[in-house]
Amino acid sequence: MHAKIFKPTEDKARKGGLATNLAETSITIDGVVYEIDPGLVKEKPYKPRQAMQSLVVVPVSNHRAGQAGCVAPGKRFQMYMRLASMK
Secondary structure: OHHHHHOOOOOOOOEEEEOOHHHHHOOOOOOEEEEEEOOEEEEOOEEOOOOEEOOEEEEOOOOOOOOOOOOOOOEEEEOHHHHHHOO
């Protein structure tokens, strides 16, 4: 399934992506013209007192530059400005 994103699209088809931690790795995927960045990420920090990990949702770092439009014209939709104003 993961290799499918790197395959070329059919004629007149567009690729879009929901930004995850992958957006911080600066991997460029040809054909991605739309990117939706929700501004949140799931992490599994280790809690030494409980000797366990738990899944938590935290705000993204500011490092995400977005990959939509790196190779061709594209658009990025950032959702976290709105989230920040809701706090």
